[in-house]
Amino acid sequence: MPPASTLPGVDALWPLCLKIAARGAPSPADTQSPIAWNAAQGCSLQGLWDGEALELFELLKPLLDARHAGTxxxxxxxxxxxxxxxxxxxxxxxxxxxxxxxxxxxxxxxxxxxxxxxxxxxxxxxxxxxxxxxxxxxxxxxxxxxxxxxxxxxxxxxxxxxxxxxxxxxxxxxxxxxxxxxxxxxxxxxxxxxxxxxxxxxxxxxxxxxxxxxxxxxxxxxxxxxxxxxxxxxxxxxxxxxxxxxxxxxxxxxxxSTAMRDxxxxxxxxxxxxxxxxxxxxxxxxxxxx
Ligand SMILES: NC(=O)c1ccc[n+]([C@@H]2O[C@H](COP(=O)([O-])OP(=O)(O)OC[C@H]3O[C@@H](n4cnc5c(N)ncnc54)[C@H](OP(=O)(O)O)[C@@H]3O)[C@@H](O)[C@H]2O)c1
The missing domain is CATH 3.40.430.10 (Dihydrofolate Reductase, subunit A)
Structure with missing residues (x-):
């Protein structure tokens, strides 16, 4: 595995997020895109990324999934x-x-x-x-x-x-x-x-x-x-x-609320x-x- 410092990070991920927000996720046929989509899991990040980029993607994923679904x-x-x-x-x-x-x-x-x-x-x-x-x-x-x-x-x-x-x-x-x-x-x-x-x-x-x-x-x-x-x-x-x-x-x-269970x-x-x-x-x- 390459050292973490050479992995793509947030600077590389952010333009991809903007693209999804503008146009929806890449089609499943687009195997070149680092962000893939399927019906069961929604958007997923392909390949190796640094930890900060992985965290940001996880945090934004519900929003990106909704963008793709058009809801x-x-x-x-x-x-x-x-x-x-x-x-x-x-x-x-x-x-x-x-x-x-x-x-x-x-x-x-x-x-x-x-x-x-x-x-x-x-x-x-x-x-x-x-x-x-x-x-x-x-x-x-x-x-x-x-x-x-x-x-x-x-x-x-x-x-x-x-x-x-x-x-x-x-x-x-x-x-x-x-x-x-x-x-x-x-x-x-x-x-x-x-x-x-x-x-x-x-x-x-x-x-x-x-x-x-x-x-x-x-x-x-x-x-x-x-x-x-x-x-x-x-x-x-x-x-x-x-x-x-x-x-x-x-x-x-x-x-x-009256009780913790509520x-x-x-x-x-x-x-x-x-x-x-x-x-x-x-x-x-x-x-x-x-
Ligand atoms: N830390 C954060 O994440 C964050 C984010 C945003 C804002 N803030 C801070 O939150 C404070 C405002 O929040 P909030 O909960 O009081 O209100 P808000 O949710 O921003 O606005 C809703 C209320 O504004 C009232 N209001 C109060 N003063 C007003 C004025 N001078 N002109 C017009 N409407 C006014 C309205 O009253 P009526 O219902 O009577 O019309 C309404 O109930 C600010 O100090 C702001 O800096 C912090």
């Missing part, structure tokens, strides 16, 4: 402290995690059709939501703002780096269009439920209608929690950093991300539901 699919992420916070009380989250996790976020953006953030994150972070740390296309940037509280001066509405959609109920679409322009508004009938909550299945359906089936829900804690509660996430990447924030903004905020216990895998630890949780497995 709508959504992954959420939260980067949190040991005490379960995603930001300080005042909303500072730069940075909870180390640089390895930031690269991972940008990779997920590049492999998905759209990145979704809640209004709280958009207002506090004024993020760009681009893929500037990796090669790959920018996703469509979706800001979930049913109450139309976001200012039109946010970078995503003005920087022209990638398409942006302000997601709101159809009843508020005209008002939203006046603020940010009609081409940046996704108004949906039934997004705002009578009880004041947001129907995330309606959001997923509306995005799918626009060809945006692979979704990355990047935060914050309230938004990711609502996606989980409504059964709208397939996987969750929960990345825990060795930091203690104290009374900060909470990550997952889900309904109370708690979600999704199948999980663990990956090192520099000093952080990423938990990859399969939310579609039977044990993931109460």
């Amino acid at each position: 709508p699919w959504a992954v959420g992420q939260l980067g949190q402290s040991l005490d379960g916070c995603v930001a300080t009380y005042g909303g500072d989250s730069n940075y909870v995690n180390g640089p390895e996790m930031l690269v991972h976020l940008h990779r997920l953006r590049a492999l998905c059709d759209a990145v979704i953030v809640g209004a709280g994150t958009a207002a506090l972070d004024n993020p760009q939501l681009t893929t500037r740390r990796v090669d790959g296309p920018h996703p469509v940037r979706v800001l979930l703002d049913p109450a139309l509280r976001l200012p039109a001066t946010l970078r995503v509405f003005c920087d022209g780096q990638a398409p942006t959609l302000l997601a709101c109920d159809a009843s508020r679409a005209h008002e939203a269009a006046r603020r940010v322009g009609a081409d940046q508004v996704l108004g949906m009938r039934g997004l705002a439920r009578p009880d004041g909550s947001t129907d995330l299945r309606a959001l997923r359906a509306a995005l799918l209608e626009r060809g945006l089936g692979m979704l990355f829900v990047e935060g914050g804690g309230i938004t990711v929690s609502r996606f989980i509660e409504q059964g709208c996430l397939d996987r969750l990447h929960l990345c825990i950093a060795p930091v203690i924030i104290g009374a900060g903004r909470p990550g997952l905020q889900l309904p109370r 708690c979600m216990r999704p199948p999980s895998r663990v990956y090192r991300m520099g000093a952080d630890v990423l938990w990859d949780l399969d939310l579609r497995a039977p044990a993931a539901t109460c």
Whole structure:
């Protein structure tokens, strides 16, 4: 076996992942491609690779399999402290995690059709939501703002780096269009439920209608929690950093469980991300539901 340092690594693997995200996996007849596909196992990596590339492939495989199958699919992420916070009380989250996790976020953006953030994150972070740390296309940037509280001066509405959609109920679409322009508004009938909550299945359906089936829900804690509660996430990447924030903004905020046997216990895998630890949780497995 060649020494590990001469084996192809992440730099060689990443363009292959981007190709699959753009066009699906190579056909079984394409024996030249290092990524093969078959119905039983989905995508698999052929030949010898270094350990880092093998780990990255395993982590991304569920996403690549969904891409090949052409099924709508959504992954959420939260980067949190040991005490379960995603930001300080005042909303500072730069940075909870180390640089390895930031690269991972940008990779997920590049492999998905759209990145979704809640209004709280958009207002506090004024993020760009681009893929500037990796090669790959920018996703469509979706800001979930049913109450139309976001200012039109946010970078995503003005920087022209990638398409942006302000997601709101159809009843508020005209008002939203006046603020940010009609081409940046996704108004949906039934997004705002009578009880004041947001129907995330309606959001997923509306995005799918626009060809945006692979979704990355990047935060914050309230938004990711609502996606989980409504059964709208397939996987969750929960990345825990060795930091203690104290009374900060909470990550997952889900309904109370009375007994341990009723708690979600999704199948999980663990990956090192520099000093952080990423938990990859399969939310579609039977044990993931109460
Ligand atoms: N560490 C990470 O991985 C990570 C990732 C993303 C964000 N963050 C941090 O998470 C925090 C935000 O998360 P979150 O759970 O509070 O909210 P969020 O999930 O981003 O957004 C959902 C909520 O935003 C609310 N909101 C709060 N302040 C707002 C404002 N100024 N303008 C418009 N809407 C506002 C909305 O309230 P209504 O329901 O009342 O309309 C809605 O409930 C930020 O500090 C951000 O830096 C961390």
